[in-house]
Amino acid sequence: MALPKEYVNQMRELLGEEAEDFLASYAEPKKTAIRLNGLKIESTGFGEKEAVDKPSAGQSFVAGRDPVPWAAGAYYTDKTERPGKHPYYYAGLYYIQEPSAMLPAELLDPQPGQRVLDLCAAPGGKSTQLAAKLRGTGLLVTNDLATERTKALAKNIERAGIGCAVVTNESPAKLAAAFGATFDRVLVDAPCSGEGMFRKDEDMVRQWDADAPARYAAMQDEIMLEAAKMVAPGGRLAYSTCTFSPVENEGTIARFLAAHPDFEIVATESPAAWGFAPGRPEWLTPEEAAALGPDRTARLADTIRLWPHRVRGEGHFAALLERAAPSGMAVSGASPESEPAGAAAAESRKAGGKTGGASFKDPKPGKRTTAVRRGAEAAGRGRSKGFDDRTGGESDTIARYEAFLRESLPGWKPPGTIRIKGDHVYAVSEPAGSMQGLRLVREGWLLGLSTRHRFEPSQALAMGLKPHQAALSLQLAGESEDAIRYLKGETLQPEPAKVTGLNGEPADKRGWTLVCLDGCPLGWGRWDGATLKNELLPGWRQV
Numbered sequence: 377m378a379l380p381k382e383y384v385n386q387m388r389e390l391l392g393e394e395a396e397d398f399l400a401s402y403a404e405p406k407k408t409a410i411r412l413n414g415l416k417i418e419s420t421g422f423g424e425k426e427a428v429d430k431p432s433a434g435q436s437f438v439a440g441r442d443p444v445p446w447a448a449g450a451y452y453t454d455k456t457e458r459p460g461k462h463p464y465y466y467a468g469l470y471y472i473q474e475p476s477a478m479l480p481a482e483l484l485d486p487q488p489g490q491r492v493l494d495l496c497a498a499p500g501g502k503s504t505q506l507a508a509k510l511r512g513t514g515l516l517v518t519n520d521l522a523t524e525r526t527k528a529l530a531k532n533i534e535r536a537g538i539g540c541a542v543v544t545n546e547s548p549a550k551l552a553a554a555f556g557a558t559f560d561r562v563l564v565d566a567p568c569s570g571e572g573m574f575r576k577d578e579d580m581v582r583q584w585d586a587d588a589p590a591r592y593a594a595m596q597d598e599i600m601l602e603a604a605k606m607v608a609p610g611g612r613l614a615y616s617t618c619t620f621s622p623v624e625n626e627g628t629i630a631r632f633l634a635a636h637p638d639f640e641i642v643a644t645e646s647p648a649a650w651g652f653a654p655g656r657p658e659w660l661t662p663e664e665a666a667a668l669g670p671d672r673t674a675r676l677a678d679t680i681r682l683w684p685h686r687v688r689g690e691g692h693f694a695a696l697l698e699r700a701a702p703s704g705m706a707v708s709g710a711s712p713e714s715e716p717a718g719a720a721a722a723e724s725r726k727a728g729g730k731t732g733g734a735s736f737k738d739p740k741p742g743k744r745t746t747a748v749r750r751g752a753e754a755a756g757r758g759r760s761k762g763f764d765d766r767t768g769g770e771s772d773t774i775a776r777y778e779a780f781l782r783e784s785l786p787g788w789k790p791p792g793t794i795r796i797k798g799d800h801v802y803a804v805s806e807p808a809g810s811m812q813g814l815r816l817v818r819e820g821w822l823l824g825l826s827t828r829h830r831f832e833p834s835q836a837l838a839m840g841l842k843p844h845q846a847a848l849s850l851q852l853a854g855e856s857e858d859a860i861r862y863l864k865g866e867t868l869q870p871e872p873a874k875v876t877g878l879n880g881e882p883a884d885k886r887g888w889t890l891v892c893l894d895g896c897p898l899g900w901g902r903w904d905g906a907t908l909k910n911e912l913l914p915g916w917r918q919v
């Protein structure tokens with residue numbers, strides 16, 4: 377691979393004797409991996425995986441693979457594989473992710489029930505990882521500034537079956553003004569000069585220039601400034617890049633800490649056996665080191681550098697920071713046993729802390745959005761202003777939605793609050809009062825939409841359900857012909873006995889049917905007793 381001369385010189389200067397091993401790593405193949413989706417497949421430790429509804433799915437798929445040691449449920453793939461073509465990928469059973477990129481979410485380690493912000497999230501690798509750690513509880517706000525990239529982000533969130541996420545397309549400053557210091561965990565996976573990705577993507581080599589590190593460092597300073605405003609006292613902030621340059625990485629952290637005395641680096645386990653290397657305090661500029669002071673500068677050795685000649689992965693940098701909590705306040709740390717989840721953020725919200733925005737507990741529904749009380753009386757409410765009359769009124773939408781639940785998902789209740797926006801029905805994890813005025817790509821879990829005649833369940837709903845929750849389901853085997861035909865959008869004629877009801881017996885009714893692959897939902901179909909009409913939307917099909 378032809379590397380820019382200035383880049384090679386810089387790396388030689390930084391690494392000295394080690395530079396030869398480092399440069400030799402560019403002749404090695406890039407490292408690739410998949411990470412099982414803990415929301416769909418239980419991960420009980422390396423090598424022991426179980427699909428939630430059918431144990432064989434996960435086990436057979438990961439058998440014989442080497443685990444990525446630093447990430448739960450992650451396995452290396454080899455270059456002959458095309459995991460993006462396998463039907464399991466479409467069922468959201470795993471995410472294809474570069475192994476080193478799995479480290480930041482592991483460091484941040486959110487606990488169930490916490491409030492998490494992923495500030496630079498598209499296309500969503502780390503967000504899907506964070507959501508799996510939340511186990512479907514709490515709140516994940518996943519954001520990216522690039523509008524185009526939030527489409528892939530929203531789709532990856534939906535494919536993974538995440539019901540507790542809000543997808544936004546905002547500047548960090550606007551989010552900080554809206555949310556204030558209300559998050560237990562914040563991730564800044566920063567835009568960077570991308571030096572660690574040269575082996576993965578040669579475009580990154582072409583885009584690199586000698587000024588790129590300083591340019592990105594300035595961008596990162598701004599993002600980190602706003603990110604800090606959203607970390608609850610006692611909460612944690614992870615910063616990561618896929619680059620080597622010290623003006624980013626240690627430099628960004630040093631400038632941040634110098635301006636934020638209430639944040640400190642958290643020392644993390646970094647086993648030498650995995651090839652992790654410490655951050656390099658000695659690479660700061662004299663000005664950066666002087667502003668930070670000797671003690672705090674030394675602690676930069678507790679940040680983590682992943683070098684491609686030392687780890688089985690690409691180049692990365694990660695740092696975990698913690699914001700001090702006022703004395704007497706529970707720290708929103710790593711152990712769920714030692715503290716109630718989300719305690720720091722909750723206290724901060726209660727105290728009105730440095731919130732700078734409306735409380736989540738005080739919903740002020742946005743324009744054209746109506747929070748709905750559950751139950752029959754809700755159906756009798758009047759229309760909200762601006763409602764689309766072509767599909768009836770809000771009360772019609774609610775009535776259709778509730779009829780769908782009774783018929784197709786009896787006994788199932790979505791989490792949080794139901795909100796109607798136009799003809800769309802969402803389950804919103806928490807009241808979203810402070811989201812007013814923000815560019816929302818998804819304001820919650822999109823359950824479906826009301827058309828002129830009926831409620832149409834969304835793909836996102838299908839992907840977040842368990843097969844036993846649907847009144848009708850069809851089980852397909854992983855690589856069966858019917859699975860491929862379904863993914864291509866074809867009508868199926870399964871044996872009628874394979875379409876089953878809630879009791880697992882052959883179904884005696886017709887209607888919306890959850891099509892599943894080895895126990896994991898793939899999408900919707902409509903069963904008429906002989907034929908399954910394919911309801912998989914074109915954008916979700918295999919091409």
Ligand SMILES: C[S@@+](CC[C@H](N)C(=O)[O-])C[C@H]1O[C@@H](n2cnc3c(N)ncnc32)[C@H](O)[C@@H]1O
Pocket residue numbers: 477495496497498499500501502503519520521522525546547548565566567568599
């Ligand atoms: C390294 S990528 C993120 C990868 C992502 N975290 C993942 O794991 O899939 C950095 C992202 O930051 C976004 N970005 C750039 N400037 C930003 C800003 N000022 N605020 C928020 N996001 C920004 C880019 O659009 C890009 O998607």
